[in-house]
Each structure stands twice: as structure tokens, then as C-alpha cells.
Amino acid sequence: MPKAALVYISLLICCAGIAYKVSTWFRYSLGSAKFTVPSRVSAAAGGMWETLLSRQFLTLLKTFFLNVLFQARLLRVAPLKWATHFLILGGxxxxxxxxxxxxxLNPLIFSNYYSTLNPFLFLRNFFxxxxxIGLGIALFNRFIRRDPARPPTSFMDVYxxxxxxxxxxxxxxxxxxxITSVSVFREMTDEYATGQDEASLKSLEAYWVENYGVVSPGVARPFSLESLAEGKDVHSVNCAQCHSPARWAFMDYAVSRLLTPVAVYLDGDAVRSTLYYVHFFICLFGLAYLPFSKVFHLFTSPICLLANAVMDRAHSNPANLMTKQILELDACTHCGTCTRNCSMAFIHRIIPNANILPSERLASLKLLASGQELSVRDSLVIQDGLNLCTNCKQCTLVCPVGINLQDLWFSVRETLVGRDIPNLLVLSPLSIYRGMRKDDIEITCYSRPIxxxxxxxxxxxxSSRQPRTVYAPQEEKVLDMAGIHHLGQNGCADxxxxxxxxxxxxxxxxxxxPGSELDLLxxxxxxxxxLRLWDLVFSSKMLWECLGCYKCQEYCPMGVPATDLIFALRNVAISRTSxxxxQKTLETL
Ligand code: HEC
Ligand code: SF4
Ligand code: SF4
Ligand code: SF4
Ligand code: SF4
Known part of the structure; x- marks a missing residue:
């Protein structure tokens, strides 16, 4: 198959992959809102059009130069990563x-382009x-320095x-x-040194062995000065116009020196074309697989940076915000900066749920966003990790790609609590943030999980369903607090x-x-x-609406620890029910 056909096929796979990925940005969803795909596409087109025609265009330009090209966000949070990134990407x-x-491309820009001539020969090696160097630093940081705050290395990182x-x-x-191949040398002389006699060809060969790294069994060192001088003459007439000294290709040349002992065995069309095709196929594979690999962030990260520069929750179309969030899942480079700065990451050392770490949680969200049925266990694992997040916003502030992680966590929580597994944390103080953003949630979607x-x-x-006579130690403690076991010592009994x-x-x-709205005052x-009327106690709204102000406890003439009790009751309710x-959800697996 001709090479061009292979290149076109890889390019086609790459483009199809990109098109597929882009389609997921409009098909997948997170959060409680529902939009159709066409409405999201048209909202995105409208949003882009509006932005381009407004003053925000200047913001886009600024972001493009500062954060996309110069990567200022990355420089601020991780200078070494910035340098590594620049070396790899730039090179x-x-x-x-x-x-x-x-x-x-080069002939369009340079009038004297020739791949074997300087500066091009040198530059290729330089880049x-x-x-x-960039890869070296990255490998060193990842595998040798072993920073404990770095999230685990994924397959994609290694790939x-x-x-x-x-x-x-x-x-x-x-x-x-x-460089070492004498047969390429002979092909070249056949083509470019026509009409030279045997002796001058030998001198040319000596000159190339001495100066250009060719390894030839046909000529033997040491070469006489005359022979080298003659070789140089032949070279300058026939070859020099296309060949800068091989040493300028300093990396290739250095490796060719290492290969010298085995060069004769490597000299053959079969070896060269195998090596060529290995290189060629690796490049094509990289190209075809690009949309499915982390390298895809080359496209998604800039879009994410630009989108977040001009979008915010207060002004942007909710359909576009959702589309942006799905795009953000693709834009994450798994750099780990969020995890390094997460105020809850340390818990991961005790509870080995990777979803506690924002970078890892983000990775497991793709399945959730795709709408596929997650196994109960997977949902619970994501949910458990997410429940520890305190909404401190650190992750969002440091993400070099500008992903609005805090908003993403909010949407994911809504997706998860919108499912049929009851999530008791919506009743806890941790859900204050959810209450504060009530306006972003449809009212039924807000109250249903509660x-x-x-x-x-x-x-x-x-009790009619499962009469309970045995109490867990924690529940015993509550009863104790309530003063039930020891009448008259500052408990409810008083x-x-x-x-x-x-x-x-x-x-x-x-x-x-209040009498009817709170069930119990x-x-x-x-x-x-x-009276141990647990049905009444635990089904009452009062238990969950109490804001813990301690007024009741403070004013009670009998010193009943009312607020302490409310907290203790909640703990019992949550721990036993959850x-x-x-258990029940795991049994259904
Ligand atoms: C018209 C320009 C041109 C001339 C003249 C020319 N070469 Fe080359 N030569 C090339 C190009 C281009 C390559 C690289 C081919 C490739 O990468 O497949 C090359 C490759 C080589 C190589 C393989 C090593 C390498 O750098 O890739 C040798 C050896 C070589 N030439 C020797 C010679 C000799 C000896 C002469 C003079 C008799 C000569 N060439 C003249 C263009 C030329
Ligand atoms: S979310 Fe941002 S900071 Fe976190 S791993 Fe992804 S790119 Fe890095
Ligand atoms: S908002 Fe949550 S995930 Fe982000 S840094 Fe804070 S605790 Fe960690
Ligand atoms: S602590 Fe007491 S007074 Fe305060 S809200 Fe709760 S029940 Fe009411
Ligand atoms: S203030 Fe104290 S004594 Fe009075 S009703 Fe409340 S808990 Fe009972």
C-alpha cells in the first residue's frame, strides 16, 4: 500500500475520532437539567457567534496569548511542569x-530548504x-522523585x-x-558522483568515513592526507551543496558512533526499510489514536481555557454550561495539580478510594456522563469520594487548564442524588452548598432527594416493619444522653x-x-x-430542619441537652440507615 494512502487512512481515523469526541460533548450530560442535542448545538453556535461579535472577543484574544500559547496558568502553579511541557510540546x-x-511547508517559507543542510539538519536534532529533555524531566518526576502528593500514574500518562x-x-x-550505511553512500555516489574514477571514489569514501560517519569495510584507516584532501575536493564538487557536516546532526551522529561496531550488519535495505516503517507506523498510530488518548488535550485544553474565560454561571446559557462541563472531562490532562492542592486529599491515605482525589474522580466521571448504567458499587464509590469534598474551590483555582471543577462537582452531585439510591448526605450540613445553589436546580430536583x-x-x-429491641452501642449512647437510663439527670426524662x-x-x-409543617416541635x-417513639422522632422534619443554634439547650430550665441530642439522633439515623x-444495594448486585 502506498505510504500516502496509509497517511490518509490514519488522518481519516483521527478526524473521525475527533468528530466522535466532539459529538459526545453535545450528547453526554451531567446535572439535573435536560436538553436535547439540537438545542445544545444551536445554543453553542449562538453563544460562540455572540461572543465573537462582542467585547468578550478581546478577552478571548488575551486568554489565547496568555494562557493557551504562553500557558501562564501553568507557569503560576507549577513552573517546572511549565518548562517540561514547553520542551515537549514546543520541540x-x-x-x-x-x-x-x-x-x-519549509519550501514555502525558506528559499534554500534542504533537510540535509544546516540549519535544518541541526535544528531537527535540536528540537x-x-x-x-522534557521527557526526561517528566519521567524523573513521575518515577524517580516519587512525590507522595502526586496522584497515581494512569495508563494514559505512561502511553x-x-x-x-x-x-x-x-x-x-x-x-x-x-549515517553509517555504506550502501546508501554508494547509491549517492552512483547518482551524484558520476564520471569519477575508481581512485577518487575511494578517496571520497575515505573522506566520508573520516568525517561523515560512514562505516565501510572497503576502506581502512589510517587514511593518507592526500587521499583525504582528494576526497574533500570530490566532496565539495559533488556532495557539499546538499550535505552539511554530519556532526551537526549531533544526536544522530552520536548514536551512529555507538552503532559503529554493528553497522555492517545493519547496512541493508531490509533493515533500513524496517526501521523506516517502525518509525512511520508509530507516528501513524500516534495520529490515529490521538483523539482517544491524553494527547487530545492539545485541542480540548485550549477550548476549555477559552470557554471558561468568557463563560460563567450567572450569564451563560445553561445548555452551554453543560456542554462545557462534558468538554472539560476531555480537557483534563491528569496533571494532578488539583489533587496536590485538594484540602481533602490527605484522607486518601486512610480511605483508599481514588475518587477522593479530584484528578481521579474526574477520570471516573466520563462513564457517569455518558449515561451508561453505572454499577451500584461504582456509583457509591464515586459518591463516597465526592461526599468528602468540602467545596473549598482550591482545585478550580489551580487547574492549569482552567476547568471549573467546583461546578463540575456540583453537577455530579446532582446527577447522583437524582438517582434512586437515597443519599443521606443531602440532609447533612455538607449539603449547605447545595442549598445555597438551590436556584440552579429545578425545585422538584432539589426536594426529591431530600x-x-x-x-x-x-x-x-x-417499628411496625421491623420491631427493634437491640440497640447498637452508638444508639445506647443516645439513650444515655437522653437520660432514659437514669431518670432525673439532665436528660429528656427531666x-x-x-x-x-x-x-x-x-x-x-x-x-x-410549625405544628404541622415540622411534624414535631x-x-x-x-x-x-x-417515650422512645422512634417512628415519630426519625420521621419528623424538625430533626433535619434544626440548624443547631443551641437556643433550646441554652434556655431549657431543666438543662436538657436538646441540641446535643438532635445531633446525636441524626448521627444514629444516618449511620444506621446508610x-x-x-447493604441492601450491594445485595441487589
Ligand atoms: C541533490 C542533493 C544531494 C546530493 C548532491 C548528495 N546527496 Fe546525499 N543525501 C541527500 C538527501 C536528501 C539525503 C537524505 C535521504 C533520506 O533522508 O532518505 C541524503 C543522504 C545521504 C546519505 C545517508 C546519510 C544521511 O545523512 O541521511 C549519505 C551517506 C549520502 N547522502 C552521501 C552522499 C554523497 C557521498 C554525496 C556526493 C557524492 C551525496 N550524498 C550527494 C541529498 C543529496
Ligand atoms: S482537573 Fe485540572 S488540575 Fe486536575 S488533573 Fe485535570 S488538568 Fe490537572
Ligand atoms: S473543592 Fe473539593 S475537590 Fe476541590 S480542592 Fe476543595 S475539597 Fe478538594
Ligand atoms: S438548636 Fe434548638 S432552638 Fe436552635 S434550631 Fe435547633 S431546635 Fe431550634
Ligand atoms: S425547654 Fe426544656 S423542659 Fe421545657 S419543654 Fe423544652 S426541653 Fe422540656
Whole structure:
């Protein structure tokens, strides 16, 4: 198959892959809102058009130069990474332009382009070395320095380093084998040194062995000065116009010196074409697989940086915000900066759930966004990791790609709590952030998980279903606190229903019909505990609406620890119910 056909096929696979990826940005969804694909496409087109025609265009320009080209965000948070990134990306881009596409692009720019002449010969090696240094630093940091704060290395991280290294190494080996090849030398002399007699050809060969790294069994060192001088003459007439000294290709030349002892065995069309095709196929594979690999961030990260520069929750179309979030999943480079700065990452040392780390959580979200049915276990694992996030926003502030991680976590929480597994954390203070962003959630989507969680707890303590006589140690403690075991020592047992607590309670005051809206008023709650009416206690809204202000406890004339009790009751409810939900859902696996 001709080479061009292979290149076109790889390019086609690459383009099809990109088209597929782009289509997922509009098909996949996160969060509680629902949009059709056409409405998202048209919202995106409209949004882009509007931005381009508005003053925000200047912001885009600024972001492009500062953060896309110069990578200022990355420089700020991780200078060494910035340097590594620049070496690899810069070096590789130049190789792509000057070498892979060199024969097409360079003649358009340089009048005297020739791949074997300086500066091109030198530059090709120079850019290769840049990539090598960058890869070296990256490998050192990842595998030798072993920073404990770095998230675990994924297959994609290894692939990315490996594909760049393989392309460069295979190229260098190919070039260095060519440098030593006496048969290429003979082909060249046949073509360009026609009409030279046998003796001058021998001198030319001596000159090339001495100065250009050719390894030939036909001529033997030491060469006489006259022979070298004659060779130089023949060279300058026939070869010099196309060949700068091979030493300028310093990497290829150095490797060719190492190959000298085996060069004669490597000299053959079969070896050269094998090496050539190895290099060629690695490049084509890299190209075809690009949209499915981490290298794809070359496209997605700039788009993400630009989108986040002009989009925000207050002004942008919600459909576009969702599309942007799916794009963000592709834009993540798994650089680990978020994890390094996450205020909750240390917990990962105790609980080995990778989803605690923002960088790893992001990776496991792709499946969730694709709408595929996650196994219950997978959902719970993501949810457990996410539940520890404190919304501190550190991750968002440092992400070099500008991913708005905090918004992403919000959408993921909504996706997860919108499912049928009750999530008790919607009742906890950790869900304050969710309450603060209530306006971003449709009202039914907001309240459904809350009623679902309350119902799960009420069911758990419904004595008609499962009469409970045995109490877990934690529950015993609550009973103890309630003073049930030791009458008359500042527990509920002391309560004489004076209603001071209810009168002091700010939550009671916010309700027009507190009696029916809260199920139990604080003093009734205390009474219900005293009488062990667990159904009433745990199904009451009061238990979950209490904001823990301690007014009731402060004013109670009998010193009933009302607020402490409410917290303790919540803990019992959550721990017992979640344990059982967990068990039940695992049983359904
Ligand atoms: C018209 C320009 C031109 C002339 C004249 C020319 N060469 Fe080359 N030569 C090339 C190119 C281009 C390559 C690289 C071919 C490739 O990469 O496949 C090359 C490659 C070689 C190589 C393989 C090593 C390498 O650097 O890739 C040798 C050896 C070589 N030439 C020897 C000679 C000798 C000896 C002469 C003089 C008799 C000569 N060439 C004249 C263009 C030329
Ligand atoms: S989210 Fe941002 S900071 Fe975190 S790994 Fe991805 S690119 Fe890096
Ligand atoms: S917002 Fe959450 S994930 Fe991000 S740094 Fe803070 S705790 Fe970690
Ligand atoms: S203030 Fe104290 S004694 Fe009065 S009803 Fe409330 S808990 Fe009971
Ligand atoms: S701690 Fe709770 S029950 Fe007590 S007064 Fe405050 S809000 Fe009301």
C-alpha cells in the first residue's frame, strides 16, 4: 500500500475520532437539567457567534496569548511542569512542522530548504533534544522523585510519554543507521558522483568515513592526507551543496558512533526499510489514536481555557454550561495539580478510594456522563469520594487548564442524588452548598432527594416493619444522653413540657404552621425521645430542619441537652440507615 494512502487512512481515523469526541460533548450530560442535542448545538453556535461579535472577543484574544500559547496558568502553579511541557510540546511541534511536514511547508517559507543542510539538519536534532529533555524531566518526576502528593500514574500518562519517546527514538535510530550505511553512500555516489574514477571514489569514501560517519569495510584507516584532501575536493564538487557536516546532526551522529561496531550488519535495505516503517507506523498510530488518548488535550485544553474565560454561571446559557462541563472531562490532562492542592486529599491515605482525589474522580466521571448504567458499587464509590469534598474551590483555582471543577462537582452531585439510591448526605450540613445553589436546580430536583432520604430514614425506624429491641452501642449512647437510663439527670426524662425550647427556636418562628409543617416541635421531639417513639422522632422534619443554634439547650430550665441530642439522633439515623442502604444495594448486585 502506498505510504500516502496509509497517511490518509490514519488522518481519516483521527478526524473521525475527533468528530466522535466532539459529538459526545453535545450528547453526554451531567446535572439535573435536560436538553436535547439540537438545542445544545444551536445554543453553542449562538453563544460562540455572540461572543465573537462582542467585547468578550478581546478577552478571548488575551486568554489565547496568555494562557493557551504562553500557558501562564501553568507557569503560576507549577513552573517546572511549565518548562517540561514547553520542551515537549514546543520541540515536538517544531519537529512536526520542520520534519514530518517539512517537505511541504519549509519550501514555502525558506528559499534554500534542504533537510540535509544546516540549519535544518541541526535544528531537527535540536528540537528532538528539547523533547528528550522534557521527557526526561517528566519521567524523573513521575518515577524517580516519587512525590507522595502526586496522584497515581494512569495508563494514559505512561502511553503519552511512551508515544513521544518512541517517535523520537525510532527516528534517531533510523537516521543514525543511515549515517553509517555504506550502501546508501554508494547509491549517492552512483547518482551524484558520476564520471569519477575508481581512485577518487575511494578517496571520497575515505573522506566520508573520516568525517561523515560512514562505516565501510572497503576502506581502512589510517587514511593518507592526500587521499583525504582528494576526497574533500570530490566532496565539495559533488556532495557539499546538499550535505552539511554530519556532526551537526549531533544526536544522530552520536548514536551512529555507538552503532559503529554493528553497522555492517545493519547496512541493508531490509533493515533500513524496517526501521523506516517502525518509525512511520508509530507516528501513524500516534495520529490515529490521538483523539482517544491524553494527547487530545492539545485541542480540548485550549477550548476549555477559552470557554471558561468568557463563560460563567450567572450569564451563560445553561445548555452551554453543560456542554462545557462534558468538554472539560476531555480537557483534563491528569496533571494532578488539583489533587496536590485538594484540602481533602490527605484522607486518601486512610480511605483508599481514588475518587477522593479530584484528578481521579474526574477520570471516573466520563462513564457517569455518558449515561451508561453505572454499577451500584461504582456509583457509591464515586459518591463516597465526592461526599468528602468540602467545596473549598482550591482545585478550580489551580487547574492549569482552567476547568471549573467546583461546578463540575456540583453537577455530579446532582446527577447522583437524582438517582434512586437515597443519599443521606443531602440532609447533612455538607449539603449547605447545595442549598445555597438551590436556584440552579429545578425545585422538584432539589426536594426529591431530600424527601427520598427522609423516607429512607423513617422506613428504617418504622417499628411496625421491623420491631427493634437491640440497640447498637452508638444508639445506647443516645439513650444515655437522653437520660432514659437514669431518670432525673439532665436528660429528656427531666423535661416537663414548658415549651421554652419551642418558643426560643428560630426555625419554629420561620414557619406559619410549625405544628404541622415540622411534624414535631422541639419540646414534642424531646417528649417523643423520652417515650422512645422512634417512628415519630426519625420521621419528623424538625430533626433535619434544626440548624443547631443551641437556643433550646441554652434556655431549657431543666438543662436538657436538646441540641446535643438532635445531633446525636441524626448521627444514629444516618449511620444506621446508610449502613443498611449500602447493604441492601450491594445485595441487589
Ligand atoms: C541533490 C542533493 C544531494 C546530493 C548532491 C548528495 N546527496 Fe546525499 N543525501 C541527500 C538527501 C536528501 C539525503 C537524505 C535521504 C533520506 O533522508 O532518505 C541524503 C543522504 C545521504 C546519505 C545517508 C546519510 C544521511 O545523512 O541521511 C549519505 C551517506 C549520502 N547522502 C552521501 C552522499 C554523497 C557521498 C554525496 C556526493 C557524492 C551525496 N550524498 C550527494 C541529498 C543529496
Ligand atoms: S482537573 Fe485540572 S488540575 Fe486536575 S488533573 Fe485535570 S488538568 Fe490537572
Ligand atoms: S473543592 Fe473539593 S475537590 Fe476541590 S480542592 Fe476543595 S475539597 Fe478538594
Ligand atoms: S425547654 Fe426544656 S423542659 Fe421545657 S419543654 Fe423544652 S426541653 Fe422540656
Ligand atoms: S438548636 Fe435547633 S431546635 Fe434548638 S432552638 Fe436552635 S434550631 Fe431550634
Amino acid at each position: 515536538f511541534t517544531m519537529l512536526l512542522l520542520m520534519h514530518a511536514l517539512g517537505d511541504y 528532538g533534544v528539547l523533547v528528550f 503519552t510519554l511512551a508515544i513521544f519517546a518512541a517517535i523520537i527514538v525510532s527516528g534517531i535510530v533510523l537516521e543514525s543507521v543511515k 424527601s427520598q432520604a427522609r423516607k429512607a430514614i423513617a422506613d428504617e425506624f418504622d 423535661c416537663f413540657r414548658c415549651m421554652t425550647c419551642t418558643n426560643a427556636c428560630p426555625i419554629v418562628r420561620t414557619h406559619e404552621q 422541639p419540646h414534642q421531639l424531646m417528649q417523643a425521645v423520652k 449502613r443498611n442502604i449500602f
